Amino acid sequence: MKPSPFEISRPVTLDAAQAALRGDDHGTKLISGGQSLGPMLNLRLARPAHLVDVTALPGLADIRETDSHVEIGAAVTHARIEDGEVPDPIAGMLRHVASGIAYRAVRNRGTIGGSLCHADPAADWVTAMTALGAVLVVRGGTGAREIPMAGFMLGAYRTAMAEDEVLTTIRIPRYSDQARWGYYKICRKVGEFADAIAAFVADPASRTCRVVFGSTGGAPFVSAELARQIATTGAVPPVETVKAVLRDSGLNLSDVKIHQLAIAHSRAVTEALSDA
Amino acid sequence: MPETLTLTVNGEDCTVTVPPRTQLAEVLRDHLDLTGTHLACEQGVCGACTVMMNGRPVRSCITYAHACDGAVIETIEGHRGDPVMDQLRDAFSRHHALQCGFCTPGMLATARDIVTRFDVADEATIRHELSGNLCRCTGYVGIVGAISEVIAAKGATSAPPAPARDTKPFAPFEPVETAAAPTPTAPQGSVSIEGGWTVVKRSFALSHAPDSVWQLFRDPARVAPCIPGATVESLDAESFTGAVEIRFGPIRARFGGRGSYDNDDAARAGTIRGEGDDKQGKSKVRGALRYAIAEGTTPQVSRAEVELRFEIDGMLAQFNRPELVTGFVDYILAQFAANCDAVLSGGEAGPARRLSVLGMLWSVLKARFSR
Numbered sequence: 001m002k003p004s005p006f007e008i009s010r011p012v013t014l015d016a017a018q019a020a021l022r023g024d025d026h027g028t029k030l031i032s033g034g035q036s037l038g039p040m041l042n043l044r045l046a047r048p049a050h051l052v053d054v055t056a057l058p059g060l061a062d063i064r065e066t067d068s069h070v071e072i073g074a075a076v077t078h079a080r081i082e083d084g085e086v087p088d089p090i091a092g093m094l095r096h097v098a099s100g101i102a103y104r105a106v107r108n109r110g111t112i113g114g115s116l117c118h119a120d121p122a123a124d125w126v127t128a129m130t131a132l133g134a135v136l137v138v139r140g141g142t143g144a145r146e147i148p149m150a151g152f153m154l155g156a157y158r159t160a161m162a163e164d165e166v167l168t169t170i171r172i173p174r175y176s177d178q179a180r181w182g183y184y185k186i187c188r189k190v191g192e193f194a195d196a197i198a199a200f201v202a203d204p205a206s207r208t209c210r211v212v213f214g215s216t217g218g219a220p221f222v223s224a225e226l227a228r229q230i231a232t233t234g235a236v237p238p239v240e241t242v243k244a245v246l247r248d249s250g251l252n253l254s255d256v257k258i259h260q261l262a263i264a265h266s267r268a269v270t271e272a273l274s275d276a
Numbered sequence: 277m278p279e280t281l282t283l284t285v286n287g288e289d290c291t292v293t294v295p296p297r298t299q300l301a302e303v304l305r306d307h308l309d310l311t312g313t314h315l316a317c318e319q320g321v322c323g324a325c326t327v328m329m330n331g332r333p334v335r336s337c338i339t340y341a342h343a344c345d346g347a348v349i350e351t352i353e354g355h356r357g358d359p360v361m362d363q364l365r366d367a368f369s370r371h372h373a374l375q376c377g378f379c380t381p382g383m384l385a386t387a388r389d390i391v392t393r394f395d396v397a398d399e400a401t402i403r404h405e406l407s408g409n410l411c412r413c414t415g416y417v418g419i420v421g422a423i424s425e426v427i428a429a430k431g432a433t434s435a436p437p438a439p440a441r442d443t444k445p446f447a448p449f450e451p452v453e454t455a456a457a458p459t460p461t462a463p464q465g466s467v468s469i470e471g472g473w474t475v476v477k478r479s480f481a482l483s484h485a486p487d488s489v490w491q492l493f494r495d496p497a498r499v500a501p502c503i504p505g506a507t508v509e510s511l512d513a514e515s516f517t518g519a520v521e522i523r524f525g526p527i528r529a530r531f532g533g534r535g536s537y538d539n540d541d542a543a544r545a546g547t548i549r550g551e552g553d554d555k556q557g558k559s560k561v562r563g564a565l566r567y568a569i570a571e572g573t574t575p576q577v578s579r580a581e582v583e584l585r586f587e588i589d590g591m592l593a594q595f596n597r598p599e600l601v602t603g604f605v606d607y608i609l610a611q612f613a614a615n616c617d618a619v620l621s622g623g624e625a626g627p628a629r630r631l632s633v634l635g636m637l638w639s640v641l642k643a644r645f646s647r
């Protein structure tokens with residue numbers, strides 16, 4: 001079906017984008033690749049009167065690197081990441097995650113920033129970026145601020161961003177060449193949103209280790225307990241241990257979900273720790 | 277306000293003037309009479325509408341007019357003089373890779389992209405890459421066969437080597453502690469699907485004694501303002517009319533409707549039933565909310581047990597993702613519980629009450645994503 005009528009603007013300055021967002025009460029939405037908003041517009045579940053296209057804003061389609069970080073503009077598409085345009089902050093992980101999102105035709109338009117802001121619990125980047133300890137740079141009325149991924153997603157479709165803020169950059173710390181990662185998602189069909197996601201990143205050089213579970217119904221769940229156990233032993237924790245951690249997580253997870261998450265975790269960590 | 281776009285379609289320059297909400301698929305089908313591009317799901321899932329835009333496949337159902345200004349588009353009617361597409365068309369017909377043909381325009385766009393990106397691809401890779409194009413007729417065997425043949429004709433003999441891995445064994449280390457993320461405190465309960473109904477059971481604490489909580493729960497005029505997004509229009513001893521407004525991410529819906537309620541003071545339990553519809557969004561919801569108030573961990577506090585069952589029809593129901601419902605219900609319940617506590621302490625329901633909601637009387641609502 002046709003979406004409800006909307007007007008659209010494509011500002012080329014952040015000030016203009018912000019002015020458009022402040023213009024009216026919730027009738028305005030940002031649009032990036034439109035691959036999450038589009039289905040909602042077509043179903044008329046979302047009926048914004050105004051859309052503000054972020055793709056022409058300065059820097060949003062840029063990829064930059066410094067000695068310590070890789071910075072990805074919010075409007076960089078999944079396909080560009082899949083194709084290796086982004087320098088690796090950790091060998092191969094970004095390309096792997098990008099290539100598992102939806103289908104190539106969706107990845108050609110969908111963007112990393114749109115995905116993070118949409119905050120779907122089953123989306124890939126929210127979990128992967130939490131595991132990588134990324135920081136999001138957002139621009140609001142009072143200037144730029146940084147939000148660490150660990151506190152960014154508040155729940156399904158809810159983030160720590162204010163209504164008039166625009167995500168501009170995703171900043172990912174670089175890992176050493178000894179770093180290991182694993183990422184595994186369980187889906188019923190290729191390209192569908194995941195039933196369970198597990199991500200693992202460990203770097204002896206910076207003594208960092210993160211274990212993150214995604215598709216838990218809300219924000220990704222970070223387990224410092226499992227991270228410590230794996231870092232100090234170098235062994236994959238038994239599935240029952242992982243299940244116990246998930247059961248005690250305070251998240252109200254079903255037995256099926258706990259099983260799926262624990263299996264995804266085993267596969268991700270086994271892959272990461274294998275020397276083959 | 278209509279916008280004028282200039283684009284190159286199948287090698288010809290075109291100018292169309294369309295409202296901003298126009299999908300690329302409609303630009304092609306309704307304004308340029310190129311009806312070979314098919315629309316089915318309009319949610320990006322089925323792939324029928326896939327066309328080439330600036331050399332890459334895109335979903336024309338979720339690509340809107342503004343993104344197409346200046347674009348170079350190739351549809352099934354085009355690809356003239358493109359040797360890869362000629363080979364694919366020939367191979368599709370020899371392999372019986374189409375029956376009704378509905379999926380074929382999208383299949384060929386994706387097939388062309390696979391052939392371009394892969395010099396070598398086994399069957400598993402092709403099927404993986406093809407997973408975003410659904411075919412109800414062929415069973416895919418002929419489609420996969422046709423694509424394999426065209427890739428094989430490229431003559432590459434081996435795939436590029438996989439990147440080398442670090443083979444040093446993992447050396448255990450003592451991680452530096454990062455501050456633990458705050459533990460979420462989700463209310464306890466369960467979610468199940470019974471026939472077309474989604475049933476969410478939850479239990480949560482309120483920091484007032486059961487009697488005063490019950491006085492609040494049994495009085496719809498007092499409890500309704502605690503429900504985020506709900507407004508009561510009329511109310512008598514057993515029925516009400518009202519509305520509930522839902523905001524969930526980009527989703528907005530306003531369900532207007534009617535319902536009934538009854539309370540059992542002795543058991544401190546009651547039921548609210550309601551149904552309503554969201555006219556603009558063309559969704560309907562029916563639901564019942566059962567609630568019971570018991571003493572909590574001390575006589576000064578209470579525990580509310582609630583069971584929400586709902587069924588949703590229409591557009592919202594197409595979002596078939598039960599875990600989103602759960603997250604949403606829990607968010608609303610947390611606000612509701614905070615509002616109840618505020619009202620019982622003599623204050624008012626907070627500003628969050630506009631946010632979302634459960635529905636009619638909570639209930640209702642949310643349903644959406646039921647299965």
Ligand SMILES: Cc1cc2nc3c(=O)[nH]c(=O)nc-3n(C[C@H](O)[C@H](O)[C@H](O)COP(=O)(O)OP(=O)(O)OC[C@H]3O[C@@H](n4cnc5c(N)ncnc54)[C@H](O)[C@@H]3O)c2cc1C
Binds near residue numbers: 030101115118
């Ligand atoms: C069929 C299908 C399958 C999919 N499968 C997966 C999957 O398996 N895994 C996965 O992770 N994703 C999946 N997706 C979603 C896809 O990854 C989307 O591209 C992504 O979620 C949204 O990115 P977008 O650029 O299209 O954002 P849009 O749809 O344009 O925007 C999404 C939301 O973010 C807001 N927004 C966008 N940019 C900004 C910004 N810069 N600042 C602030 N707010 C902003 C918008 O207002 C909107 O609310 C799928 C999508 C489809 C259609």
Ligand code: FES
Binds near residue numbers: 315319320324326338
């Ligand atoms: S109609 Fe566009 S993907 Fe189904």
Ligand code: FES
Binds near residue numbers: 377378410412413
């Ligand atoms: S040939 Fe009929 S849907 Fe594919």
